[in-house]
Amino acid sequence: MSCASGRQWWPVPDITVVLPSVLQPLAGGQSVLTAPADAAVTVGSVLDAVTADFAILARRLRDETGALRRFVNVYVDGDEVRRLQGMATEVEPGQEVLVIQSVAGG
Amino acid sequence: MERMATAESYVLAIGTKKGLWLATSPDRSNWAFTGPHFLMSEIPSVGIDTREVRTRIMVGVRSEHWGPTVAHSDDLGATWSEPAEGAITFPADTGAAVERIWQIHPDAESRPGVVWAGAQPISVWKSTDGGEHFELNRGLWDHPHRSEWGAGYGGAAAHSIVVQPGGDTVHIAMSTGGVYRSLDGGSSWEPRNRGISAGFMPDAEPEFGQCVHKIAADAGIEGRLYAQNHHGVYRTDDNADTWTSIADGLPADFGFVMLAHPRREGTAWVIPLKADGERIPPDAELAVHRTDDAGATWLRSTTGLPDHEYNSVLRDAAAVDSAEPAGVYFGTRGGSVYASPDEGETFTEVAAHLPDVLCVRAAVVAGA
Numbered sequence: 433m434s435c436a437s438g439r440q441w442w443p444v445p446d447i448t449v450v451l452p453s454v455l456q457p458l459a460g461g462q463s464v465l466t467a468p469a470d471a472a473v474t475v476g477s478v479l480d481a482v483t484a485d486f487a488i489l490a491r492r493l494r495d496e497t498g499a500l501r502r503f504v505n506v507y508v509d510g511d512e513v514r515r516l517q518g519m520a521t522e523v524e525p526g527q528e529v530l531v532i533q534s535v536a537g538g
Numbered sequence: 539m540e541r542m543a544t545a546e547s548y549v550l551a552i553g554t555k556k557g558l559w560l561a562t563s564p565d566r567s568n569w570a571f572t573g574p575h576f577l578m579s580e581i582p583s584v585g586i587d588t589r590e591v592r593t594r595i596m597v598g599v600r601s602e603h604w605g606p607t608v609a610h611s612d613d614l615g616a617t618w619s620e621p622a623e624g625a626i627t628f629p630a631d632t633g634a635a636v637e638r639i640w641q642i643h644p645d646a647e648s649r650p651g652v653v654w655a656g657a658q659p660i661s662v663w664k665s666t667d668g669g670e671h672f673e674l675n676r677g678l679w680d681h682p683h684r685s686e687w688g689a690g691y692g693g694a695a696a697h698s699i700v701v702q703p704g705g706d707t708v709h710i711a712m713s714t715g716g717v718y719r720s721l722d723g724g725s726s727w728e729p730r731n732r733g734i735s736a737g738f739m740p741d742a743e744p745e746f747g748q749c750v751h752k753i754a755a756d757a758g759i760e761g762r763l764y765a766q767n768h769h770g771v772y773r774t775d776d777n778a779d780t781w782t783s784i785a786d787g788l789p790a791d792f793g794f795v796m797l798a799h800p801r802r803e804g805t806a807w808v809i810p811l812k813a814d815g816e817r818i819p820p821d822a823e824l825a826v827h828r829t830d831d832a833g834a835t836w837l838r839s840t841t842g843l844p845d846h847e848y849n850s851v852l853r854d855a856a857a858v859d860s861a862e863p864a865g866v867y868f869g870t871r872g873g874s875v876y877a878s879p880d881e882g883e884t885f886t887e888v889a890a891h892l893p894d895v896l897c898v899r900a901a902v903v904a905g906a
Contacts (some may be wrong), residue, residue, distance in 0.1 A: 455604075487622035492604035495635035496627040503603045533603045 444470060445526035449482045451489075452533055458489035469525045475506060476519035478529055493531065494519075503534040546902050548859060549614065550867060551595060552875055552889065553581030553897035558597055559889065560615045566865055566879040569888050575615050583854065585642030586901040587668065589650045593903045596653065596669040598639025606636050608655070610669055626655060626663055626672045632679065634659055640695040641854070642669065646703035656696035660687050660712050664724065677725045678710070678718070683746055687715040690749055690768075697853060700755045700763065709753060709763060709778055716748035717765065719778050733781035734765065734772055752796040752853045758803020762832065766796040766808055766853075773833045784833025789820040794853035795868065799881075800860045804832040807858075807866060807882055809851045822846045826866065826882050842885035843876060854897040861902050869895025 446466040456463050465482035467473075476498065483490035494500055498519065506513045507530040513521045523529060550561040550569065557574030558581045576599050583598035592612045600606040608625035609618045628634040641656035653669040656662055661679055663672035678696070687694060690713040698711035706723040709730070716731040729746035736748045749768035756762035761777035764784070770791050772781040785791040790810040799805035807828050812820045819825060824847035827836045849872035856868035866882040869875040873892035876885040877900075 487624075488607075488620065491607065491624050491627075492601075495605060496624070496630070497633060497635050499635065501603065501605050 444468075447473070447478055447523050447525060447527055447529060449478060449529045449531065451531050454533070455489060455492060455531070458492065459486050469523070472522040472524050474519060475508060475513050475521045475523055475529060478523055479506075479519075505532045505534050506530070507532065546861065546904070548861070548865070549586060549593065549595075549901050549903050550875075550877070550888070551584045551586060551597075551897075551899045552869055552892065552895060553584045553597065553854075554869075554873070554893040554895050555580050556893040557581065558584065558615075559892065560595070561888065562614065566861070566877060567886070569877075571889065572615055575618070576609075580638075580896065582896045583639050583642045583655075584897050584899050585644055585653065585669070586899050586903075587644040587653065588901050588903055589644060589647055590668075593901070594668060596642045598642060598655075600638050606638055608639055608642070608669065608672075621670055625665070625670060626657060628661075629674060632674070634661075636661075638693060638695065640697040641699055643699045643701070644669075645701050648703065654699045654701065654708075656699055656710065656712075658693045658695035660684070660694050660696050660715065662696050662699065662710055662724065675724050677720065678727050681718075681727055683715065683729065686747065687712060688747070690714055698750070698753045700753055702755075702760070707777065709755075711750040711753045711765070713751065713768075714747060714749040716746045716750050717753060717778055718746075730774075730778035731781070732779065733774075733783075734767055735770055737769055751794045754796045754798035754806060756803060756806070756832065757799050757801050764796050764798060764806045764833070766793050768792065769814070771796075771808060771833070784829070787834075787836040788827055789825075789838075792817075793851075795851055795856040796853075797856055797858050797866065800858055800864055801862075802830075802864075805830050805881075806833070807856070808836075809856065809868060811850050817850045818848050819850075822848055824851075824870075826868070826878075826885070828882050839878075839882050839885070841883065842878075842887070844874075844887075847872070849874075852894075852896055855895045857898045857900050859900040859902055865900055867898050867900050869898050871895065 449465045467481040548563045552559040557577045559573035561569040561571045563569045580600040585596045587594040596610045609620040638658040643654045645652035653665040662675040665672040696712045700709040708720045718727040719730045765772040771785040793810045795809040797807040849870040859865040866878040871894040875889040
């Protein structure tokens with residue numbers, strides 16, 4: 433992607449979403465998905481974008497109300513989004529969204 | 539829902555806290571197992587649909603991390619499918635999300651393709667495409683009692699669905715809330731708990747709120763059902779308008795299991811547990827109790843069962859098949875599964891050291 437500022441054009445880096453290995457089969461085997469963005473967008477919209485073609489992956493991450501599943505943790509550049517603004521947390525172009533399964537089960 | 543097959547073989551499905559095991563047998567003595575399927579996911583419900591040419595196994599799957607879903611297999615577990623959008627998902631206007639699928643119940647032979655499901659939060663669902671997509675039952679979801687229904691230890695769920703084979707009557711059971719009946723195929727629901735006590739509530743016999751653990755329909759008499767409650771074993775002969783205790787003769791009135799014979803009037807099985815305070819078999823002696831006279835008397839069977847057992851048997855961790863004589867199967871939270879080819883007279887341990895057994899279903903199939 434690129435965007436304009438004055439007369440100069442320069443590339444804008446995508447937002448990357450890194451998946452744990454257990455979810456990669458649901459994303460066609462990909463470990464990293466990318467979401468183009470010209471400006472800051474919410475984590476929720478990033479997840480919407482990268483799972484648009486992977487409906488089962490989408491359901492593994494969030495329930496049908498859009499809430500992040502309890503033991504799914506999402507980090508933006510190292511910060512867990514529940515400590516920020518949840519799915520409304522803003523992500524800048526070039527930042528990394530990391531999906532990690534929490535400690536759960538017995 | 540199973541049917542008799544000409545070239546019979548048997549399928550046994552065992553859902554556990556950490557996956558699903560499937561077994562096939564030509565004779566109910568020798569079982570060949572596959573599994574675990576869905577390793578590290580809880581399998582709280584399984585249904586075996588033998589009403590069409592193919593045998594379909596449907597499972598409620600729940601991962602602590604990745605949530606609940608429903609999958610199905612038409613090749614005895616060699617491959618599994620789930621619809622991309624999910625088989626059971628709440629409509630957006632409800633603001634609810636599925637937490638666990640507690641029951642998957644194929645309808646009568648006369649309604650192929652129809653499958654019912656019970657879920658947490660308390661909800662009933664119906665599929666008309668063989669369990670691939672389910673629709674929320676709005677009559678129950680919008681019921682005015684909803685705000686007063688509660689949760690048992692395992693969560694608030696509709697866990698039992700009994701459909702009248704030739705009519706529109708449906709009974710469901712929920713914990714906690716009790717038995718509800720629909721006479722119009724599920725459009726409207728009324729509580730039907732008269733005679734069932736609820737010792738854990740201020741009003742010992744409320745209209746609803748009972749903690750029913752499992753219900754089953756008698757094979758021979760329409761309108762006769764059996765219920766195993768949180769303390770109390772009951773029978774109704776009037777389509778659940780009134781219930782009477784049939785606990786006399788049992789070593790305890792607590793338990794989770796209630797099974798009815800697939801064809802024979804008056805025959806049912808329970809697996810008693812001592813009480814609230816000691817949820818183990820009475821005196822730690824695991825026993826299956828059968829009645830052949832609709833609860834007037836009970837026969838105790840321990841043949842083939844262990845000398846002592848400190849694990850409980852959960853509500854869906856028991857099943858009957860449709861063979862002659864009927865097979866009886868159950869699993870414990872200690873991971874043992876027992877099978878009886880003779881209606882519960884004798885048992886053999888067919889699996890051991892599995893994770894907690896949550897559900898068991900068995901069916902007679904052609905071939906396999």
